[in-house]
Amino acid sequence: MIQLSDVNKAFRVKDRKTRAWKRIEAVKSLSFQVRAGEIYGLLGPNGAGKSTTLRMIVGLMKPDSGSIRICDLDTQEKPEPCRSLVGYLSTDISVYTRFTPRELLRIFGEFQGLDPRVAERRGMGLLEKLQLKDFADIRMEGFSSGQKQKVSIARALLHDPVAVIFDEPTTGLDVFTAKTVLDLLRILKSEGRAVIVSTHLMPMVEEICDRVGIIFGGELHGDAPPAEMLERWKVHSLEEVFFKLAVP
Ligand SMILES: Nc1ncnc2c1ncn2[C@@H]1O[C@H](COP(=O)(O)OP(=O)(O)OP(=O)(O)O)[C@@H](O)[C@H]1O
Ligand SMILES: [Mg+2]
Numbered sequence: 001m002i003q004l005s006d007v008n009k010a011f012r013v014k015d016r017k018t019r020a021w022k023r024i025e026a027v028k029s030l031s032f033q034v035r036a037g038e039i040y041g042l043l044g045p046n047g048a049g050k051s052t053t054l055r056m057i058v059g060l061m062k063p064d065s066g067s068i069r070i071c072d073l074d075t076q077e078k079p080e081p082c083r084s085l086v087g088y089l090s091t092d093i094s095v096y097t098r099f100t101p102r103e104l105l106r107i108f109g110e111f112q113g114l115d116p117r118v119a120e121r122r123g124m125g126l127l128e129k130l131q132l133k134d135f136a137d138i139r140m141e142g143f144s145s146g147q148k149q150k151v152s153i154a155r156a157l158l159h160d161p162v163a164v165i166f167d168e169p170t171t172g173l174d175v176f177t178a179k180t181v182l183d184l185l186r187i188l189k190s191e192g193r194a195v196i197v198s199t200h201l202m203p204m205v206e207e208i209c210d211r212v213g214i215i216f217g218g219e220l221h222g223d224a225p226p227a228e229m230l231e232r233w234k235v236h237s238l239e240e241v242f243f244k245l246a247v248p
Contacts, residue, residue, distance in 0.1 A: 005031050
């Protein structure tokens with residue numbers, strides 16, 4: 001359902017002190033695919049290229065070369081239909097705190113051209129799955145970061161996307177809230193969606209991901225089910241794979 005073929009992305013950044021331009025190869029020759037009903041974990045240290053990869057998949061950034069297809073549509077040739085196929089959660093969880101979750105979801109439903117009753121039903125269903133329904137009509141000013149994260153997740157899924165792209169959905173969440181989010185990811189999988197989740201949390205990957213890709217310096221090292229990855233590297237945890245990659 002989601003297919004990346006030989007995707008490359010570089011940035012040019014200027015060093016203010018030396019005034020020299022520097023080229024950062026954020027993503028290099030990246031290829032992998034995620035099928036319907038599969039959770040794919042994208043693992044990697046800070047600056048590895050995870051968010052850049054996800055931003056390209058959802059159409060917020062263009063690859064320099066290579067192609068990304070969602071449901072067999074090329075994201076560069078058909079950006080609009082592709083955008084409606086994906087639900088994206090970024091690491092920036094800012095929400096308009098003047099609104100209640102119900103109001104915010106209603107507004108987003110309108111933006112997306114959804115029938116207001118359908119948007120209401122889906123929005124409340126999502127808040128229920130995220131255990132936030134009791135807060136549906138409370139202004140978000142005093143919400144904790146976990147509660148705001150849940151609202152952002154509901155917003156990302158409101159239009160019923162077949163492909164779900166979550167950038168670090170559990171970072172900063174307590175174990176209970178993180179479990180609620182992981183349970184929701186399992187539901188999304190059981191509904192036949194293709195899910196990509198980036199994270200630093202390796203136990204989470206071992207627990208819920210069907211396949212895992214480890215990205216290091218923009219390159220994919222290994223793309224396999226977690227157990228196979230451990231076998232291949234002859235280690236007991238994905239963390240050890242990380243250390244082996246860091247010190248080859
Ligand atoms: N808009 C941009 N302009 C310049 N450089 C960028 C831009 N976006 C990303 N980069 C660079 O590309 C590299 C990969 O960044 P990216 O955000 O994809 O990493 P990440 O794996 O998501 O890291 P983290 O775990 O810290 O979120 C980094 O060196 C980063 O500085
Ligand atoms: Mg990131």
